[in-house]
Amino acid sequence: MIADEIQARAYVAALPGVDAAALDRLDRLAALLIEENTRQNLVSAASLAQVWQRHIADSAQLLTYVSRETAGPWLDLGTGAGFPGLAVACLLPETELLMVESRARRIEWLTRAAESLGLENARVLGSRLELVETRTVRTISARAFAPLDRLLDLSARFSTPDTIWLLPKGRSARQELQELTGWDHMFHVEQSLTDADAGIIVGRVAGKTPKSKGKRK
Template sequence: MTETEAIAWLQAQLHVSRETLEALEAFVAFLKREAESQNLISASTLDHIWSRHIVDSAQLLMFANNSAPQSNWLDLGSGAGFPGLVIALLTNHHVTLVESRARRIDYLQRAVEMLDLTHRVKVAGVTLERLETAPFSVISARAFAPLPKLFDLAARFATNNTLWLLPKGRNAKAEWESAQALWDGNFQVMDSVTDQEAGILVGTLLGKRKNRTIVETQGQEE
């Protein structure tokens, strides 16, 4: 997908307005300036931000219920703002960006102010372990942690109805199959529009499986 194709995809699939495209353009320009002084994204993707990062983030909205404008969205390990800031620019969701690295926190706070999103976007500048427990409608995480660890850290922010949107690259299916030994949930692996070999885990988490110990009683009498 070229940069031109990425912008066309946003307009055709998500009906992104000219005004919102201008906001995304301002964000991309801001990111490129900041990337000169800190390693926000891979240098190899600087010339492909629209396809590798903007659309890669925006495609999550194809699986979300965007008819609920007051939904609370939790984005784990927001880093350069993907997908959380893109989601905030494209929707009316209230978004909490979780980021613990000092320079990234400062960058995100300035980005939120520059994009005039302070009324809907909160930068939680702490580790996830220190974030106050609260229920969220949607939880997203892009390259945050392996699935079992991600669930261990974030399950307390979810209900059985919370939608998890987890871009997991080419290991999406294998990660979910492995995680099912410990966790119960209903997840599907959806195709990514930016990488035909990558997958996005979409679904709900029901909780941790209980360990069952089978006690052998052969030869014992009541």
């Protein structure tokens, strides 16, 4: 378990393919976040003292479930403050990263941060998810975006049976997965490395399950 900022930074630095340039981008992202948080409430002020643990390493751990070479296109739903979207874009600069966000001030922040960090691989889709043009992607992530059943209803159209879903869910992960019905899926819960009480729903979705027909009387 990652317990502090030193461990969080060391964890990210040790991930395959992470170089000095990636760590520099993440340092600059953290600085931009702290500055922007004085203007709008992107994240809780208390979490900024642990920005590497609470936000950067928390996002970076998702990379352990995908291959760097085949992770993209990556669709991040409800990116908000930029996690995991901006953090992943910093770590995978060759991967197309699409960030869906509908709130005007968050769209402006994400766009400005991506430009400042030189993230040519990152693009902000400034729209409600329902209005985003359908396309298929290799990875879908969402951090505290919507309940699992609602999330699948909204975004399964971007998925194929080979798409990896990475859904940090906090304490509700196991309960949401247990309550999920109507989907042919291969989901399981992984323990978060940054929060002992949190889980990440990981897996694939084949589609909706056929509705059973009632018996004739």
